[in-house]
Amino acid sequence: MTKSRGRHIMAIDDKPAAELYNEWIGGSLTERLADGGNILADTTMFPLGIDSGNINEVSHYLLVHPDAITPEGGLSTFAEIEEGTRIYSMCGEKQRLVDRAGRVASMAAASLPSGIDSLAGGVVVYCGGCMLAVGDRMSQVSQTVADSFSDKPFVGCFTFGEQGLILGKNVHGNLMISAIAFGQ
Amino acid sequence: MESSEELRETVVIMQRQIDRLRTEVVHAEQLTSALEALLCRDEVDPFSGVFKALEPIFGFSHAVVLVELGDVDCHLECVASQPAELIDSRWCAGRFFQKVLDGRAAVTFSNENLVEWLDVDLGTISKSQPALYLPMRVRDRRGLMMLLRPVGDAGFDRDHVALARKFALLASHAFAARDANQSVAESQRLLSLANKLQESQQALAHRANHDQLTELPNRTCMQELVEAAIKNRGDNGMIALAFVDLDNFKQVNDLYSHAVGDALLKSVAGRLRASIRKCDHVGRISGDEFLILFDTFDDVSDLQPIAARIESQMKRPFLVEGIEVVSSASMGIALYPEHGSDYEALRRNADIAMYRAKSAAKGTTAYFDDVMGMVAAARLEIEQQLRVAVRERQFRCVFQPKIDIRTMRVTGFEALARWTDCDGRVRNPSEFIEIAGELGLINDIATIIVADAIASFPALDNAFGSQTRISINVSARQASSPTFMTEFADRLAASGQSQRIILEVTEDAIVAAGPFQSLVLPQLRRMGTKVSIDDFGTGYSSLSALADITADEIKVDRSFILSIQDRPRSQSILKAIESLGNTLGMSVVAEGVETEDELNYLLDQTSIQTVQGYLFSRPLFVNELVKLAGTFLTSRGKVA
Numbered sequence: 052m053t054k055s056r057g058r059h060i061m062a063i064d065d066k067p068a069a070e071l072y073n074e075w076i077g078g079s080l081t082e083r084l085a086d087g088g089n090i091l092a093d094t095t096m097f098p099l100g101i102d103s104g105n106i107n108e109v110s111h112y113l114l115v116h117p118d119a120i121t122p123e124g125g126l127s128t129f130a131e132i133e134e135g136t137r138i139y140s141m142c143g144e145k146q147r148l149v150d151r152a153g154r155v156a157s158m159a160a161a162s163l164p165s166g167i168d169s170l171a172g173g174v175v176v177y178c179g180g181c182m183l184a185v186g187d188r189m190s191q192v193s194q195t196v197a198d199s200f201s202d203k204p205f206v207g208c209f210t211f212g213e214q215g216l217i218l219g220k221n222v223h224g225n226l227m228i229s230a231i232a233f234g235q
Numbered sequence: 236m237e238s239s240e241e242l243r244e245t246v247v248i249m250q251r252q253i254d255r256l257r258t259e260v261v262h263a264e265q266l267t268s269a270l271e272a273l274l275c276r277d278e279v280d281p282f283s284g285v286f287k288a289l290e291p292i293f294g295f296s297h298a299v300v301l302v303e304l305g306d307v308d309c310h311l312e313c314v315a316s317q318p319a320e321l322i323d324s325r326w327c328a329g330r331f332f333q334k335v336l337d338g339r340a341a342v343t344f345s346n347e348n349l350v351e352w353l354d355v356d357l358g359t360i361s362k363s364q365p366a367l368y369l370p371m372r373v374r375d376r377r378g379l380m381m382l383l384r385p386v387g388d389a390g391f392d393r394d395h396v397a398l399a400r401k402f403a404l405l406a407s408h409a410f411a412a413r414d415a416n417q418s419v420a421e422s423q424r425l426l427s428l429a430n431k432l433q434e435s436q437q438a439l440a441h442r443a444n445h446d447q448l449t450e451l452p453n454r455t456c457m458q459e460l461v462e463a464a465i466k467n468r469g470d471n472g473m474i475a476l477a478f479v480d481l482d483n484f485k486q487v488n489d490l491y492s493h494a495v496g497d498a499l500l501k502s503v504a505g506r507l508r509a510s511i512r513k514c515d516h517v518g519r520i521s522g523d524e525f526l527i528l529f530d531t532f533d534d535v536s537d538l539q540p541i542a543a544r545i546e547s548q549m550k551r552p553f554l555v556e557g558i559e560v561v562s563s564a565s566m567g568i569a570l571y572p573e574h575g576s577d578y579e580a581l582r583r584n585a586d587i588a589m590y591r592a593k594s595a596a597k598g599t600t601a602y603f604d605d606v607m608g609m610v611a612a613a614r615l616e617i618e619q620q621l622r623v624a625v626r627e628r629q630f631r632c633v634f635q636p637k638i639d640i641r642t643m644r645v646t647g648f649e650a651l652a653r654w655t656d657c658d659g660r661v662r663n664p665s666e667f668i669e670i671a672g673e674l675g676l677i678n679d680i681a682t683i684i685v686a687d688a689i690a691s692f693p694a695l696d697n698a699f700g701s702q703t704r705i706s707i708n709v710s711a712r713q714a715s716s717p718t719f720m721t722e723f724a725d726r727l728a729a730s731g732q733s734q735r736i737i738l739e740v741t742e743d744a745i746v747a748a749g750p751f752q753s754l755v756l757p758q759l760r761r762m763g764t765k766v767s768i769d770d771f772g773t774g775y776s777s778l779s780a781l782a783d784i785t786a787d788e789i790k791v792d793r794s795f796i797l798s799i800q801d802r803p804r805s806q807s808i809l810k811a812i813e814s815l816g817n818t819l820g821m822s823v824v825a826e827g828v829e830t831e832d833e834l835n836y837l838l839d840q841t842s843i844q845t846v847q848g849y850l851f852s853r854p855l856f857v858n859e860l861v862k863l864a865g866t867f868l869t870s871r872g873k874v875a
Contacts, residue, residue, distance in 0.1 A: 106243075110243075147240065154241075154244060158248065161248075162251070164397050
């Protein structure tokens with residue numbers, strides 16, 4: 052990324068950020084480039100990624116969600132990216148956003164000191180951007196969490212801009228799905 | 236495993252499990268030390284030893300042990316304290332302390348509101364200190380241990396509580412055992428608990444340090460073994476680290492199944508273990524990668540027969556799951572201290588040597604040397620420079636003119652990539668294309684080159700007219716990638732110059748790339764882009780395959796043009812190609828024309844119209860080329 056300020060990416064590889072990003076994601080924003088504006092729902096499946104380190108040589112990425120095309124042809128995002136950072140074009144699928152909630156809940160339940168049998172309930176924090184993308188399949192998200200939590204009670208909330216755990220550190224990122232499990 | 240996302244989650248889960256196991260191993264060892272301190276009969280005050288043993292686990296600044304006095308007011312008496320100022324102090328047993336006395340471990344971030352703390356002369360201790368309370372039966376009296384951290388420090392967490400519970404149970408039994416009148420049952424129970432603790436400790440240590448598939452030491456364990464070997468090495472002994480990588484393991488997984496792959500890894504582990512000496516260690520560090528620590532030997536010549544044995548054992552067929560799998564392993568060896576003073580350096584250099592062995596001949600062994608080190612360092616440097624070069628778009632085109640030898644006019648140019656690095660040095664593709672391919676940068680470079688070629692049209696048009704075309708090379712891998720080729724075609728279309736572009740692909744690429752013919756070629760045709768078969772005659776395409784290729788141009792490889800005037804066989808081949816081109820409607824271009832004699836032969840003995848080669852011009856940057864525009868029209872306008 053060659054030029055940015057705060058949550059505004061102005062240029063990537065010396066090109067206007069929105070134009071290059073549009074190329075990366077297959078041109079689905081072409082008609083929006085001229086007028087700019089909100090692209091939140093269009094970009095949930097195509098976030099930007101920042102390499103956050105690796106475990107056993109497997110890279111882990113912090114996701115950043117572009118939410119608007121600015122009048123200057125840049126990208127406004129829900130998290131800051133420092134100028135000079137290498138960014139990756141990521142892609143996702145609706146089904147994965149559904150399944151991931153269940154997997155995250157399972158991981159939280161499995162991490163209880165007394166094991167999953169001691170699970171009393173939990174909290175699930177689901178990114179608002181993901182919720183918009185999943186749309187009418189939110190009931191399936193809820194069901195996967197319920198299955199993972201063995202039908203124990205849980206509360207869900209939808210957020211924009213999350214604090215989440217990546218490689219042992221709490222960081223601000225986007226498109227995160229987190230879960231807290233409570234033991235008895 | 237369906238996605239990289241799931242792979243990452245699995246890796247995180249496994250890492251957490253390993254971290255937890257290692258922590259539990261350490262804690263089990265520390266708890267055992269604390270327990271031994273309690274059981275030590277010579278110690279007048281057993282708690283001083285206990286506090287010392289528990290301090291590294293819980294990180295406290297103060298520790299207090301209270302036991303029930305047995306009076307009607309339910310007071311507790313301090314029987315041990317660090318510092319000692321609280322000894323003999325009396326504490327009332329409110330509801331909170333009662334819960335702890337009943338067997339619950341608990342933590343507080345502050346003790347300001349606990350009635351138990353109200354009437355105690357605390358001395359240097361503060362009520363604001365975070366505390367961990369654990370139940371403890373001291374002989375026949377109920378009691379509790381209180382561990383306090385300094386004010387402002389983080390409180391105790393749930394791991395501390397879990398550990399405190401274990402310790403409380405063991406410590407209570409230990410105190411019972413110290414009692415001379417302990418019953419046989421109590422004594423046996425304590426013995427049983429101690430044995431279980433030891434077994435659990437051993438099992439945890441094994442799981443934390445061994446690969447679950449092969450039962451060999453894992454990466455962390457191997458690192459510790461190497462570090463210990465370095466530390467304990469005598470003055471004369473030598474140590475070596477070998478990096479062993481199975482050849483073609485991925486194909487085994489792909490061809491048979493992951494179950495067969497796993498079974499093969501277990502068999503390999505068994506043979507490696509059987510091939511080394513008792514004093515050596517073999518571990519699996521990932522996938523199909525193993526490390527062997529040779530500890531110790533007197534001379535490199537002692538190592539060679541062992542390495543040869545391993546090589547030969549790996550080449551013997553493996554019978555796994557009823558299937559005979561023929562495999563081999565490449566091995567690189569680094570010596571201590573010659574090739575590295577610590578684990579990381581030895582592993583890295585053994586890895587480099589392994590790659591050298593694998594690239595020379597699979598199933599062989601290579602010893603690290605300084606040249607390999609320099610090559611690896613240079614390679615790393617060029618990799619980094621190349622990434623920067625792509626980011627900063629340091630690639631530009633040079634153009635070699637294509638000349639109509641019947642009119643001596645320039646009809647087009649072949650665009651070739653050059654990398655002008657930060658020092659201004661111009662590098663040829665031979666210096667970077669292969670590495671760029673391995674790093675996955677080749678498409679980025681191609682994109683830059685295409686953009687530069689298209690941007691050069693105005694300058695070239697001014698000098699040579701607007702009837703010329705630019706030929707752009709596409710690699711076999713790119714030609715077989717519908718995604719790349721579609722994007723490439725879209726870019727050309729967007730430039731508005733697609734009709735002036737010729738795409739050059741090798742015959743192998745065009746024959747192998749099914750999607751190219753069926754998907755990309757029609758799009759190129761619609762755009763008016765022409766297709767040329769490059770280096771014709773050097774590939775393996777058959778005439779029947781050639782009949783299916785709808786190309787516009789054949790470029791005869793320079794190897795046929797070299798001294799053609801003196802080589803009748805090349806002359807015959809060229810005639811055949813010319814005839815083929817005429818029959819299939821493809822124009823023929825002769826590449827690599829470097830001498831007047833070659834040119835004269837082509838002029839006099841063939842009907843070939845277009846050539847390129849150093850006789851006319853080497854590849855030049857556009858600003859250099861435009862200066863020579865007029866010279867091509869004069870007596871064969873040779874450019875040095």
